[in-house]
Every structure is written in C-alpha cells, then in structure tokens.
Amino acid sequence: SQQGEEDPQALSIQEGENATMNCSYKTSINNLQWYRQNSGRGLVHLILIRSNEREKHSGRLRVTLDTSKKSSSLLITASRAADTASYFCATDALGNNDMRFGAGTRLTVKP
C-alpha cells in the first residue's frame, strides 16, 4: 500500500510564482523525503527531513513536517520552467526497512 498521498495531483503556475505541494501519510515514520522525477526518468532526491525536525531549507526548497498531523509540505519559491516535473514524497515507517512513495504531484511551470 502507498504510505504517502500528495495533493494536489496536478498544479500549474506561472514562472516566478511559488508552488506548494502537500503530503499526508498513515503511520509513524523515521524520515520523510521528497523526490523529483522528470518524465520517463529516474527519481532524484531533493531533501530529507527527520521525524524530530519541523522545517528544513535547501536553496529554493522549504519542507515542513507536522508529525501530529502526519503531513508534510514542499514549497518551491520563485519557480522556473525547469522546475516542471512530478514531485513525490516518500516515507520509511518505524520498524520497517522499506521506503514507500505517494502518487505524486505533477507541477507545470509556464514561462
């Protein structure tokens, strides 16, 4: 079963705007990660946030984690056309050694 669920399923914005994607999950986790996938390619790791962290930044990316609500958000600021891709959250549940992904958010940034 998929652990994470992203919303929205699709998001279309203009270049320069911010994009926010959300992820909800079901069980307690060790870490939550965000990945990016260009069409037909493998996934690329963006950022990892541990269960005892609440916020993390990396360049134009900002991730928040609310373990009480079992949810996370990914904010991409000042978006660019090159940010067009699918974004997935992934979690590894406590006591498990696997990694499960959500269905993803398809982001389109129009130039």
Added chain:
Amino acid sequence: DGGITQSPKYLFRKEGQNVTLSCEQNLNHDAMYWYRQDPGQGLRLIYYSQIVNDFQKGDIAEGYSVSREKKESFPLTVTSAQKNPTAFYLCASTRQANTGELFFGEGSRLTVL
C-alpha cells in the same frame, strides 16, 4: 563515476515469456529496491534487499522474483505469472535501509505485446 545502472532501457516481451531486468550499482550500498510505476501513478514496491542473499517482498511481489547474490547486483525477473507486466520499472539503492536518500537508476520500460 559512481551510480546505479539499469538495463535494458526498453524491452518488449511476448505474453508467456519471462524477462529479467538488470540493476547494478557501484556505490557500495547495502540496500536495494525495485519499484513499479504505471502511467501517471506513484511508485509501488515490488521487492527490496537489505543485504546480500536476503530479500523481502514488497506490496506487489506476485509474479516477480529477485536474487541478491552479489552486493552490486539485484536483478528482477518478471515471470509469465505477472498478469499485467507492462510498466516502467525503477531500481534504487541506499547505503543502509532507513538511513537516507535513495539513488535511482534511469528505469526500464517493459511492454508486453
């Protein structure tokens, strides 16, 4: 350069045939994973392995088999028992399970004719 390599990139199969997808990594990672991705969908876990000669079923293992005879290699066989094998298959590895980011290959696209 270190990385994870999947082959072939595209594969066509007739119904009733088994096919094996290759996944090799030179990152010295202990843990390796196979995922299946259908169009517009997320990734579903097929099998994973934390160490050589050991592997566990994921959520959709039926119709698939794996082996982990070497640390570097984690091949996936799609058997004729898999009823709907047409999909994009992704292999990933990480240093140790639950320790950090997954490194992905570029995927293998399997089409059953």
